[in-house]
Amino acid sequence: MKKSSKIKNIIFLMTLVLLVELVLSLFVGKYPLSFEGLLAGEEQAMRVFMTLRLPRTCMAVLAGFGLGVAGMVYQTVFRNPLASPDIIGVSSGASAGAAFAILFLTGSAFAVMGSAFLGSMIAVALVLALTSIAPEKGNASIVLAGIAIHSLAQTILMVLKLSADPEKELASIEYWIMGSLNGITLDKLPVPVVLSVLCMIALFLLHRQVLLLSVEESEAALLGGSVEKMRLCILLLATLVVAATVSVTGIISFVGLLAPHCARLLTKDNRIHSLWLSGLLGGSILCMADILARSVVASELPVSVFTSLLGAPFLIWLLLRRRDENV
Amino acid sequence: MSEKPIFSAEHISAGYGRKAVIHDISFSLEPCTLTALIGANGSGKTTLMKCIANQLSHGGKSILLGECLEDMSVKELARKVSYIPQKSGIKISLPVLDVVMMGFNPVMKLMQRPSREQENRAKAALATIGLGGYENIDYLTLSEGQKQLVFLARTLIEDTSLLLLDEPDSALDLQNRYQIMKHLKEMVAEREQAGLLCLHDPILALRFCEQLILLKDGCCVGVLHPAEDSLEKMEVALQEIYGDISLIECTGKNGMRHLTVLWEG
Numbered sequence: 001m002k003k004s005s006k007i008k009n010i011i012f013l014m015t016l017v018l019l020v021e022l023v024l025s026l027f028v029g030k031y032p033l034s035f036e037g038l039l040a041g042e043e044q045a046m047r048v049f050m051t052l053r054l055p056r057t058c059m060a061v062l063a064g065f066g067l068g069v070a071g072m073v074y075q076t077v078f079r080n081p082l083a084s085p086d087i088i089g090v091s092s093g094a095s096a097g098a099a100f101a102i103l104f105l106t107g108s109a110f111a112v113m114g115s116a117f118l119g120s121m122i123a124v125a126l127v128l129a130l131t132s133i134a135p136e137k138g139n140a141s142i143v144l145a146g147i148a149i150h151s152l153a154q155t156i157l158m159v160l161k162l163s164a165d166p167e168k169e170l171a172s173i174e175y176w177i178m179g180s181l182n183g184i185t186l187d188k189l190p191v192p193v194v195l196s197v198l199c200m201i202a203l204f205l206l207h208r209q210v211l212l213l214s215v216e217e218s219e220a221a222l223l224g225g226s227v228e229k230m231r232l233c234i235l236l237l238a239t240l241v242v243a244a245t246v247s248v249t250g251i252i253s254f255v256g257l258l259a260p261h262c263a264r265l266l267t268k269d270n271r272i273h274s275l276w277l278s279g280l281l282g283g284s285i286l287c288m289a290d291i292l293a294r295s296v297v298a299s300e301l302p303v304s305v306f307t308s309l310l311g312a313p314f315l316i317w318l319l320l321r322r323r324d325e326n327v
Numbered sequence: 328m329s330e331k332p333i334f335s336a337e338h339i340s341a342g343y344g345r346k347a348v349i350h351d352i353s354f355s356l357e358p359c360t361l362t363a364l365i366g367a368n369g370s371g372k373t374t375l376m377k378c379i380a381n382q383l384s385h386g387g388k389s390i391l392l393g394e395c396l397e398d399m400s401v402k403e404l405a406r407k408v409s410y411i412p413q414k415s416g417i418k419i420s421l422p423v424l425d426v427v428m429m430g431f432n433p434v435m436k437l438m439q440r441p442s443r444e445q446e447n448r449a450k451a452a453l454a455t456i457g458l459g460g461y462e463n464i465d466y467l468t469l470s471e472g473q474k475q476l477v478f479l480a481r482t483l484i485e486d487t488s489l490l491l492l493d494e495p496d497s498a499l500d501l502q503n504r505y506q507i508m509k510h511l512k513e514m515v516a517e518r519e520q521a522g523l524l525c526l527h528d529p530i531l532a533l534r535f536c537e538q539l540i541l542l543k544d545g546c547c548v549g550v551l552h553p554a555e556d557s558l559e560k561m562e563v564a565l566q567e568i569y570g571d572i573s574l575i576e577c578t579g580k581n582g583m584r585h586l587t588v589l590w591e592g
Contacts, residue, residue, distance in 0.1 A: 003463060004463075076419060079418045079419065205438040206437065206438060208432070208435075208438075208439075208440065209437065211419075211421065211425070211429075212429060212432060214417070214418065214419050215416045215417055215429070216412065216415075216416020216417075217416075218377070218380070218382045218410070218412070218416075219410065219412050219415075219416040220416070221382060221401055221405075222380055222382075222404070222405055222408065222409065222410035222491075223405055223429050223430065223432045223433065224401060224402045224404075224405030224406065224432045224433030225401070225405075225432060226401050226402075264420070268420060268465065269420045269421055269422060269465060270419045270420055270421055271421070271422070271425065
């Protein structure tokens with residue numbers, strides 16, 4: 001009884017933090033916006049708010065939430081605390097896809113986005129296809145196929161980088177890989193947002209099955225779980241969430257790995273509220289990181305700099321705090 | 328041997344790759360009884376168990392209440408057969424109650440959540456096996472004995488007719504071993520289930536099981552019924568598996584007859 005109310009408090013607190021960050025994020029940036037100005041209906045201010053600030057903030061929260069949720073799902077399904085979207089090649093596939101678009105397609109924002117999404121889905125499709133023709137279809141095969149495809153995608157990326165014009169193209173590739181929420185506009189949002197929200201809803205609804213997948217395979221099967229089919233379905237959903245966000249933002253490191261661990265250290269279990277908390281934490285880390293990325297120095301910094309800078313100390317604090325409690 | 332069997336295995340054989348591991352094994356189980364599969368390591372106990380649970384492709388048929396297990400879907404099978412693994416396959420922190428409620432999965436829809444009524448049934452099951460008050464404890468922090476008890480609670484809420492246990496005694500200390508066997512015996516008697524166990528300990532099998540199936544190199548080398556068979560017959564049969572042993576009858580403090588096995592090798 002006491003524990004569950006404590007967890008409710010933590011979730012309430014984290015929601016509050018996220019809301020504060022959301023408001024902060026709307027009003028921090030190069031173009032000064034004020035609440036009064038927006039209410040008065042200043043045209044310029046409204047335009048900045050609607051086409052830049054609002055989409056960017058929404059994307060930051062949603063991307064962080066999605067990475068947190070997907071990360072938790074990956075870690076549970078693979079029973080591996082180090083599992084992250086990269087374990088089945090999502091991010092490296094996306095990077096290769098983005099680089100391809102920068103070099104050979106128009107290089108427009110939409111081309112890069114589409115190509116990155118395609119790249120990540122191809123990588124994951126290959127991993128799952130390889131697993132399905134392998135004689136052993138367990139987790140180990142998925143991870144091994146993931147490593148193979150991941151390194152293959154890295155190689156393709158390397159070749160693409162080598163053939164890139166170092167002045168412009170290489171810089172954009174590097175910048176894309178470092179991830180940024182800069183340049184997110186309203187028109188880029190609908191597809192990825194709808195896709196990742198739908199997939200996340202499905203993941204929450206299927207959470208009981210996610211937990212069942214964390215159980216050893218023959219045991220799960222005799223609890224009535226269709227392990228192989230369900231694993232495919234859940235991995236695909238989690239991957240779609242990641243691919244949809246990463247194709248818009250570029251690679252955002254650490255959030256998908258860190259948020260689930262923070263959530264578990266707080267709740268000490270893997271029930272559905274931990275999945276919520278993981279999403280909330282991911283959202284707030286990324287939102288805060290984005291605020292810092294655009295306000296610390298005059299030019300924009302890659303958001304991944306700050307996700308690690310914010311997340312790592314938080315994780316360390318949680319680790320140490322837990323040890324205290326156990327004494 | 329009065330009642331009609333509820334389960335029968337007919338000519339089960341299986342192997343890994345080209346190597347045959349079990350050859351043409353047939354037996355039947357009666358309701359309210361426990362049957363032990365005994366045999367040395369590598370004699371095919373676990374393989375046979377996997378075949379019956381339909382986790383391994385095999386020849387032959389397993390028939391439960393007139394239905395062929397091989398033809399059932401994963402969900403149907405899970406509704407009729409419950410399985411307790413040798414060691415728990417749960418590696419992530421979950422409250423004990425949630426682990427027990429996994430047993431409702433076969434009767435639930437994909438996205439359904441457990442109802443209040445199901446939650447109460449799970450709590451009652453935990454109380455039955457003596458783990459009342461453990462509902463919110465992290466499963467991973469339990470001892471191996473308690474983990475096995477949680478699995479027993481999980482099978483209690485599943486309304487199955489066949490119970491499969493893969494070496495339930497392997498990780499347990501003496502007291503827990505007898506405790507779990509006692510619970511099991513009560514469970515199958517009350518619910519008219521048939522229980523099939525892989526056991527390493529012949530003493531445990533002789534004490535609690537109505538029937539012993541002896542496996543050696545993948546073949547069934549004998550079937551014993553401790554309540555009916557003579558000491559000599561059982562001794563000879565057990566020697567086939569364990570080598571130079573003697574089977575001894577003795578009387579406990581409370582006057583109960585016990586069988587024990589001495590290894591004389």
